[in-house]
Amino acid sequence: MNAGAVPNPTPPADDTTHDAASGTEADFLANYDPHKWPVIGVTADVVLLTVRNGNLCVLLVERANHPHQGQWALPGGFVDIAEDLDAAAQRELAEETGVAIEANWLEQLKSYGTPGRDPRMRMVTVSYLAFTNVTQEPVAADDARNARFFNLDELALPNLGIHGSTALAFDHAEIISDGVERARAKLEYTTLAAAFVDEPFTLADLRGVYESVWDIDLHEANFRRKVIGTAGFVEATGLTAKTDGRPAKLYRRGEAVRLHPPILRPTD
Amino acid sequence: MNAGAVPNPTPPADDTTHDAASGTEADFLANYDPHKWPVIGVTADVVLLTVRNGNLCVLLVERANHPHQGQWALPGGFVDIAEDLDAAAQRELAEETGVAIEANWLEQLKSYGTPGRDPRMRMVTVSYLAFTNVTQEPVAADDARNARFFNLDELALPNLGIHGSTALAFDHAEIISDGVERARAKLEYTTLAAAFVDEPFTLADLRGVYESVWDIDLHEANFRRKVIGTAGFVEATGLTAKTDGRPAKLYRRGEAVRLHPPILRPTD
DNA sequence: ATAATAGTGTCTCTCAGACAGTATGTG
DNA sequence: CACATACTGTCTGAGAGACACTATTAT
Incomplete structure (x- = not known):
């Protein structure tokens, strides 16, 4: 294996070579050898x-x-x-x-x-x-x-x-799993969801982000009330989007970063 | 400086030495030289x-x-x-x-x-x-x-x-500051505060942790109602502690790790 | 008794969840 | 018109904040 081809000895347990305790710091640094440490x-x-x-x-x-x-x-x-x-x-x-x-x-x-x-x-x-x-x-x-x-x-x-x-x-x-968990948690107390959609977006688009990331269904009317009622989450543009039903108002991202209070994930 | 005393060249931009693309993975690993990378x-x-x-x-x-x-x-x-x-x-x-x-x-x-x-x-x-x-x-x-x-x-x-x-x-x-911020945030949605007190402890002890870490005063009665109402945060021991007033009941840590719903920090 | 701290009861306001109902587009 | 989706109004229950009140000790 590679460890055999390239010896990689364990260094001394503490950092006392080159007179780390006595002498000036400048002298110490001038003679410091980074290669004495494990190669990571x-x-x-x-x-x-x-x-x-x-x-x-x-x-x-x-x-x-x-x-x-x-x-x-x-x-x-x-x-x-x-x-x-x-x-x-x-x-x-x-x-x-x-x-x-x-x-x-x-x-x-x-x-x-x-x-x-x-x-x-x-x-x-x-x-x-x-x-x-x-x-x-x-x-x-x-x-x-x-x-x-x-x-x-x-x-x-x-x-x-x-x-x-x-x-x-x-x-x-494992890394991806940890990242997904972090994203799921951040949707609760930040405006992160708005970073996932193109501007301008409808509230249905934004709700779709929550539903995709959390893999659940959210109650449409309550979600709307919550988002609109959180200052700085979204800003109205005055535009509307064509849908299969009544046209939806279009929004852009607001200035807020954190949500007070949070949008908590439903518990089972 | 140390960079002068010990040359530390920038390695090739990609990992193609030792036939990283062709040959077997075993051959590649047997000849792999960790020292070609920057010493960090x-x-x-x-x-x-x-x-x-x-x-x-x-x-x-x-x-x-x-x-x-x-x-x-x-x-x-x-x-x-x-x-x-x-x-x-x-x-x-x-x-x-x-x-x-x-x-x-x-x-x-x-x-x-x-x-x-x-x-x-x-x-x-x-x-x-x-x-x-x-x-x-x-x-x-x-x-x-x-x-x-x-x-x-x-x-x-x-x-x-x-x-x-x-x-x-x-x-x-900077590291300490980030750690303190993390601790402050974790008090909100985990039972972390109980890790800071010796068992058994009174609810005043536990409240003192929140007040110390958040550097604010909490409302005593509401804190009590919240903690007691959160299943698994604390468990009664039946013991009491001597204080300057009415003796306080003593508790131990419960099994819960997360708080649902969280104890939110008061906003200013 | 008073002081001091522990603990309870309860009112109010906010807000999440649920759901009924209205608005505005398309075929 | 029916249908689909957007949006509004409102009831209810849980829970936070505030505060009055009771309980149990020491002195």
């Missing part, structure tokens, strides 16, 4: 969620290279030496899928670093979560031989009770 | 919160070594090569402060990796949050020359509007 790879992965045709979807890439060649995985890759974590996530997403997203639309999800989660070497990934209403089709490049959105029910996500046929590379099923 | 240090830091005498406190260590020698910092240190992130946090906490805590009492907070946040080298820290009712005094050892609990108002935490006199090493003020 740091990557950034992105869970990009969207709603398409009433289904919650996640953007995946088919791996062009070993390991897990040919399996579907989250877009992501190594963090550059002088690059911020958020920037790495944004860059890797763009490189592998062509999907451009503002760095501040990304929120950090969680880091995963269980030994053995990557067969190449000890690897820690900082995962990010993004929400979008992308309508563009992704374009695979780089380490990805293919890129597309998957409905969640196509995937094997045992933590969510979803048993689709597509298995995921590495521990990405 | 990975550490685990712990924000351990507790309530003492009605004050929210955090456990800090005084750094024995460079860099930031003599400044106060979060307990933490390098993750070992074959050690899980949670275990590293638990181990570093015990080594530097003598405070032993179950690994599953730790929850991951966030990772911080802005270039330059540590003067030694590019460093990513995975921070953890712990809540406890520790009464034992910490014992400094290892990289720490001192260890004690600080009331939050002793610290300089500009993100929280707290302007105490003790400045923190690295970006630890």
Whole structure:
């Protein structure tokens, strides 16, 4: 295995080489050797969620290279030496899928670093979560031989009770599950749902986001009363949308970020 | 600087050395060289919160070594090569402060990796949050020359509007602030507050946790009604505590983890 | 008795859930 | 017209906030 080919000794337990306790800090830093520490790879992965045709979807890439060649995985890759974590996530997403997203639309999800989660070497990934209403089709490049959105029910996500046929590379099923749980929770107390729809949108569109992400039906009249009654959630545009029945008023996103009080998920 | 003393070249943009695209995965892994990637240090830091005498406190260590020698910092240190992130946090906490805590009492907070946040080298820290009712005094050892609990108002935490006199090493003020915000939010929808008090406890004790962490006064009678009415939050013991007035009933922690509905922080 | 803290009862207001009913489009 | 969807009005029950009142100890 790789650990045999490239020795990776455990370092001393504390940080006392190079006179870390005595002498000046400048001297200490001038002689500091980063290579005495274990070599741990740091990557950034992105869970990009969207709603398409009433289904919650996640953007995946088919791996062009070993390991897990040919399996579907989250877009992501190594963090550059002088690059911020958020920037790495944004860059890797763009490189592998062509999907451009503002760095501040990304929120950090969680880091995963269980030994053995990557067969190449000890690897820690900082995962990010993004929400979008992308309508563009992704374009695979780089380490990805293919890129597309998957409905969640196509995937094997045992933590969510979803048993689709597509298995995921590495521990990405766990990461996606955690991302979906985070998204479900955030709908309750933030205006996140509005990030999933194109402007302008109807209240039925917005309700569809909640129903897709939570996988339940909401009461239409109460949802309307709640959204309209929450200052800054949506703003009327004066436009109307053509539907099969009475035309619906169209809205744009408001300024509010948090919902007071929250829209709580119905309990069973 | 250290980057000059130890060259740390940017690796190729994609992972195609050693025939990552062709050949078998076993061949690829046998020849994989972890050292071709940027050397990024990975550490685990712990924000351990507790309530003492009605004050929210955090456990800090005084750094024995460079860099930031003599400044106060979060307990933490390098993750070992074959050690899980949670275990590293638990181990570093015990080594530097003598405070032993179950690994599953730790929850991951966030990772911080802005270039330059540590003067030694590019460093990513995975921070953890712990809540406890520790009464034992910490014992400094290892990289720490001192260890004690600080009331939050002793610290300089500009993100929280707290302007105490003790400045923190690295970006630890930001990490602590994020941890406190997380704790404040978790009191709303989990039974976390009960983790801060010794068993058995009175409802006044429990209310004191909320008031300390949120830094507000709660309405006593309504708090009582809410807690008693939430199945599984607390369980009666039948014991009573001596106070300056009528003796209070004593409770222990219940089985519930989440609060339905939440105890919302009063809005201003 | 008074002081002090624990605990109960109850009124009001807000709001979620439920559902009936009205409005406005299409075929 | 029927039909479909958008939207409004209103009843009800749960629960938060406020506050008065009772209970049990110490001194």
